[in-house]
Amino acid sequence: MSGPSVRLGRLIGVLLVASVPQLPAAAQAAPARHDVVTWGASADLVGAAVADRSYRLVVRTSVGGDQLRIRLSNAFGDRPVTFGSVHAGVQRAGAALVPGSNRRLTFGGARSVTVPAGATALSDPLPGRAAAGLNLVVSLYTPDAAGPATGHGMAMQTSYAARGDHTAEEGAAPWTDTVGSWFYLDAVTVRTSAxxxxxxxxxxxxxxxxxxxxxxxxxxxxxxxxxxxxxxxxxxxxxxxxxxxxxxxxxxxxxxxxxxxxxxxxxxxxxxxxxxxxxxxxxxxxxxxxxxxxxxxxxxxxxxxxxxxxxxxxxxxxxxxxxxxxxxxxxxxxxxxxxxxxxxxxxxxxxxxxxxxxxxxxxxxxxxxxxxxxxxxxxxxxxxxxxxxxxxxxxxxxxxxxxxxxxxxx
The missing domain is CATH 3.40.50.1110 (SGNH hydrolase)
Structure with a gap:
């Protein structure tokens, strides 16, 4: 048997939704767990913010775990910045993602988040597991960004940008611009053994x-x-x-x-x-x-x-x-x-x-x-x-x- 779903299941490192039913609380004997940073990049000024812009940012995880969360930073902004849509997926090649891997991230249950100047925002945990050594792709959309932008200037990694909101799309076609910086994203964490x-x-x-x-x-x-x-x-x-x-x-x-x-x-x-x-x-x-x-x-x-x-x-x-x-x-x-x-x-x-x-x-x-x-x-x-x-x-x-x-x- 073959097909996209089977091929997806064979891909190491794809974020998988947990499907194992939970045992009753009295029967559980799970070891203690906590969150650990799996990727980070220091925040700094990276020029002027751009409105109606999507970024597809490629980062590399170090430690594997589940309940993945990202941190968005407006540390160097002089006004609030709104992220209208944020997704996380797995890189296939270039700006293209592994089919079925791109999933929406929420913030306090909401699909968008506004981060005040000088602040950060942590996403809700994403169900499923992220492997170590994974090319994780975070796609985010800034509908009305202005003023100084926060990010990491020298990524030594090719990421991508596009006009309009293309964060949910897994194909590479809209992502016509390449960028050598990471914008707004400054950390990714996973939950693993304490x-x-x-x-x-x-x-x-x-x-x-x-x-x-x-x-x-x-x-x-x-x-x-x-x-x-x-x-x-x-x-x-x-x-x-x-x-x-x-x-x-x-x-x-x-x-x-x-x-x-x-x-x-x-x-x-x-x-x-x-x-x-x-x-x-x-x-x-x-x-x-x-x-x-x-x-x-x-x-x-x-x-x-x-x-x-x-x-x-x-x-x-x-x-x-x-x-x-x-x-x-x-x-x-x-x-x-x-x-x-x-x-x-x-x-x-x-x-x-x-x-x-x-x-x-x-x-x-x-x-x-x-x-x-x-x-x-x-x-x-x-x-x-x-x-x-x-x-x-x-x-x-x-x-x-x-x-x-x-x-x-x-």
Whole structure:
């Protein structure tokens, strides 16, 4: 027997409506469950909002589960934005969806939602299961959007746009425009075992994936997500909270890590570990930032994450000699900062990304094999090497200061 319904049933990762009848409450012995972030992207300004516009946004899940929910953000808007229709489905190819996978999302039972300026909106849970490693497609329609738009500028992923409301359509025909940003969507969560957690990577352009291969999910957090899926640990979700050009201390390319920590990391459900890989933009900007300034910033980040009950892993700042803003003074700051990250005991664990990337014959430079050509950003191989160097057990550690030296990533 063949046909669309049979083929659909064979597709791994399609959102399926649960059909198993519920047992009486007294007979149930289900384990505790909770929500965990399976995808995230830091919110920022992405230009002017466009009215009568649909977006078809392609994102990649990390941990599987059911009761999928999305979060829409108007964090940088100066007026309310209405989403007239929102759907979630599974990518088939390009803007086309797997037939039968596209399903309407509601908000408090309503088909549309208006999000005030500076706020977010969480959808109702969607019945059925979403697999790990799924190309999830969220389609949303903004009938009368105006003013600044919120989203994530550098997606390294092709998404699609169209005039009018085409969110319910599964075919690709209306989606004639391609976009390289994610608009309004900043998180996807699923419900899974209460023992399952997530790691949120707080970073800059290297974490954001600049110079990795577009549409292939080769940012270092993507490679880390693949490792976690194959491992036996309880940390399985990954939220990529990198922003290109971001700094620890100062706003500019997005709000600083200190100013966005709550929204982009601590607000996501299930986050057990905060992975901090930032600092090179503070160092190379030549704004007078000293190692002491940056160290104080790392301490504040760690204290706030610990106060929220999170574990914190710190990554050393990679080499960047050959980049236009490198000079010996900046290099001296980098070396002092990295000595602090490695040896201070401030972090619960350390990932020595500098050691991974540096050229053993010229340690102020990135290894040529990992260099995309600008002497700062790793290529796909470098991204994978970073992820492979992370000690997975370090992501499982309990939150709070540790006695003695930090655990090195293995």
């Amino acid at each position: 023992t399952t957690g997530a790691v949120a990577a707080l970073g800059d352009s290297i974490t954001d994936g600049w110079q990795s291969s577009t549409d292939l999910n080769r940012r270092w957090p993507d490679y880390l997500a693949r490792r976690l899926r194959a491992a036996a640990g309880t940390v399985r979700g990954v939220a990529n909270e990198g922003i290109s050009g971001n700094k620890v201390l100062a706003d500019g390319a997005g709000q600083s890590a200190l100013n966005r920590l709550e929204r982009d990391v601590l607000s996501h459900p299930g986050v057990r570990t905060v992975f901090v890989f930032e600092g090179v933009n503070d160092i190379k900007a030549h704004t007078g930032v000293t190692a002491a300034d940056l160290i104080a910033g790392y301490r504040r980040l760690t204290e706030r994450a610990h106060a929220a009950g999170k574990c914190v892993v710190g990554a050393t700042v990679g080499p960047f000699k050959g980049w236009a803003e490198w000079d010996p003074a900046a290099e001296a700051v980098r070396q002092e900062v990295n000595a602090f990250i490695r040896n201070s005991g401030t972090f619960d664990a350390v990932a020595d990304f500098d050691r991974v990337l540096r050229n053993p014959y010229d340690p102020e430079r990135i290894m040529p094999f990992f260099d995309n050509g600008d002497h700062l950003h790793p290529n796909d191989k470098g991204m994978q090497a970073l992820a492979d160097s992370v000690g997975l057990q370090s992501l499982e550690c309990a939150a709070g200061p540790r006695a003695g030296a930090p655990a090195a990533a293995r």
